[in-house]
Amino acid sequence: MTDMRRRVFIQSSLVSLGAGIICTPAWSQKINALSGSMEQGSASEAFQPPMMAFPEKKPLWMHSDSPPLLETPREAFASAVTPNDEFFVRWHHAVIPDTIDLKTYRLSVSGNVDTPLELSLAELKSRFESVELYAVKQCGGNSRSNFSPVTSGIQWHHGAMGCALWKGVRLRDVLAAAKIKPNSEFLKLNGLERPILPGTPPFMRKLDKDEFNREDVIIAYQMNGEDLPLLNGYPLVLIVPGYFADNWVKMLERIDVLDKDEPVFYTDKAYRLPANPFGSVAPGDPMPKDTRALKALNIKSVIATPSENAVIHRGDQVEMAGVAFDAGYGIKEVLVSIDHGKSWTSATLDKDLGPYAFRRWSYTFTPSKSGILTMMSRAINRLGEIQPLPANMEWNPSGYAWNAADHLTINVL
Amino acid sequence: MKIIGITQSLAILFLLASLSVNAEDAATPPFAGKTIDFPKAYVYQMQKGEGYETIQKCSICHSFGYILNQGKQNRSFWEHETHKMIEAYNAPISPEEEKVIVSYLVKFYGNDKK
Numbered sequence: 001m002t003d004m005r006r007r008v009f010i011q012s013s014l015v016s017l018g019a020g021i022i023c024t025p026a027w028s029q030k031i032n033a034l035s036g037s038m039e040q041g042s043a044s045e046a047f048q049p050p051m052m053a054f055p056e057k058k059p060l061w062m063h064s065d066s067p068p069l070l071e072t073p074r075e076a077f078a079s080a081v082t083p084n085d086e087f088f089v090r091w092h093h094a095v096i097p098d099t100i101d102l103k104t105y106r107l108s109v110s111g112n113v114d115t116p117l118e119l120s121l122a123e124l125k126s127r128f129e130s131v132e133l134y135a136v137k138q139c140g141g142n143s144r145s146n147f148s149p150v151t152s153g154i155q156w157h158h159g160a161m162g163c164a165l166w167k168g169v170r171l172r173d174v175l176a177a178a179k180i181k182p183n184s185e186f187l188k189l190n191g192l193e194r195p196i197l198p199g200t201p202p203f204m205r206k207l208d209k210d211e212f213n214r215e216d217v218i219i220a221y222q223m224n225g226e227d228l229p230l231l232n233g234y235p236l237v238l239i240v241p242g243y244f245a246d247n248w249v250k251m252l253e254r255i256d257v258l259d260k261d262e263p264v265f266y267t268d269k270a271y272r273l274p275a276n277p278f279g280s281v282a283p284g285d286p287m288p289k290d291t292r293a294l295k296a297l298n299i300k301s302v303i304a305t306p307s308e309n310a311v312i313h314r315g316d317q318v319e320m321a322g323v324a325f326d327a328g329y330g331i332k333e334v335l336v337s338i339d340h341g342k343s344w345t346s347a348t349l350d351k352d353l354g355p356y357a358f359r360r361w362s363y364t365f366t367p368s369k370s371g372i373l374t375m376m377s378r379a380i381n382r383l384g385e386i387q388p389l390p391a392n393m394e395w396n397p398s399g400y401a402w403n404a405a406d407h408l409t410i411n412v413l
Numbered sequence: 414m415k416i417i418g419i420t421q422s423l424a425i426l427f428l429l430a431s432l433s434v435n436a437e438d439a440a441t442p443p444f445a446g447k448t449i450d451f452p453k454a455y456v457y458q459m460q461k462g463e464g465y466e467t468i469q470k471c472s473i474c475h476s477f478g479y480i481l482n483q484g485k486q487n488r489s490f491w492e493h494e495t496h497k498m499i500e501a502y503n504a505p506i507s508p509e510e511e512k513v514i515v516s517y518l519v520k521f522y523g524n525d526k527k
Contacts, residue, residue, distance in 0.1 A: 047481040049482065052455070062455070063478050064475060098448060098451055100446045102445040105446065197474060197505070231449075
């Protein structure tokens with residue numbers, strides 16, 4: 001019966017999810033990677049990953065199938081909201097449930113609380129007020145492939161990020177329902193992913209008091225008006241607006257409240273920057289002893305279109321478009337250049353979807369002479385912070401938080 | 414008669430079977446949640462040569478995609494990376510195997526940079 005029910009479910013979910021969703025039984029969806037369609041950094045011999053469609057996903061750049069590491073093509077950032085089926089996928093460990101049964105799934109809240117909770121998804125939705133907000137989720141290693149010298153870690157281009165409308169309940173309301181004790185200092189959170197071998201540190205994250213008391217940290221059950229894709233953490237994902245994605249625990253299973261600090265590998269050893277204001281060291285230097293956790297996003301913009309190496313005819317109109325974001329102060333201006341940074345002008349900003357959202361921008365121009373044209377984008381926020389030019393980009397040994405002004409080259413005939 | 418008898422008993426069996434299906438469906442609510450079929454393993458083809466057997470250990474916890482994705486890198490990069498797998502993640506790799514793996518990576522995925 002279990003088998004039958006599963007099969008029936010899969011069929012009906014195919015119908016209800018609509019024809020756009022591809023459930024590939026195997027690698028029949030393989031599309032050969034087109035060399036040159038991913039931006040080429042300095043590493044010209046870089047491996048071109050295949051593009052693959054996973055369940056509920058369009059074909060994405062597959063850096064790994066297990067754990068799945070799927071990168072969004074940069075063209076998707078021509079819009080301020082990243083569709084669920086193009087949203088990047090990144091897990092740390094390979095044991096990921098293929099089935100979430102809501103009859104048995106529970107989110108537990110325990111530790112330094114008076115009333116431990118075991119919440120079903122239905123209870124979570126009915127007991128707490130729902131909130132919605134747009135927020136950018138960006139992997140700490142996004143754009144790592146731009147660092148020189150190279151830093152180890154997944155060599156993402158710009159596609160380990162996305163912006164969605166998240167709907168869920170406030171973390172602090174859930175903690176209040178558990179009667180969190182006033183002396184609580186940290187939360188330890190983990191999801192359902194597990195390492196293959198027991199000796200590998202599990203993926204857990206810690207949030208401190210200021211963070212878990214924020215009113216905009218939410219436990220989300222919806223993304224862009226739909227249930228989360230399983231690969232993005234169905235049924236629940238933590239949303240920490242303005243923070244890098246390592247804090248956004250997927251398939252959230254357990255919230256453990258601590259009254260004092262306790263070391264957790266993926267907060268205290270991994271995802272760290274040098275402890276100075278820039279979070280940097282001289283290029284090539286090792287990680288210093290003093291480090292700090294990677295937390296707030298830094299100001300960034302990415303050019304989505306035209307496509308890298310696109311061929312355009314002189315006199316044709318070109319729409320340059322992309323997104324910009326920061327840690328929540330708000331984007332004030334996006335400067336663009338079509339002469340590799342010699343001169344700059346302001347792009348048009350689309351409507352503001354909120355402080356933590358992508359701000360779409362665009363600029364239309366008509367190239368007048370033929371040759372290679374390098375366009376650039378550079379965002380400024382309301383604090384006056386501006387993206388560094390690539391030559392001035394600080395370097396850190398783990399290759400986190402790349403945020404230099406973006407550039408993209410096209411051919412004008 | 415015999416044939417009819419078989420047909421009849423088959424029919425009865427079928428009926429019973431469908432009744433039991435209905436009874437069970439009524440008792441247990443339909444599946445609520447989500448299930449996906451993970452695609453079957455993709456082959457990130459590694460260069461064949463000395464050390465190829467040993468580096469199979471590098472795909473216990475993750476695909477070879479992780480290695481290919483790094484691009485061609487120098488010896489100190491691969492030494493550091495291999496050692497990190499053992500130290501930080503508890504990869505079951507002996508010191509002898511570690512040497513074989515580093516030589517393999519340097520030979521097939523190395524560069525001349527210092």
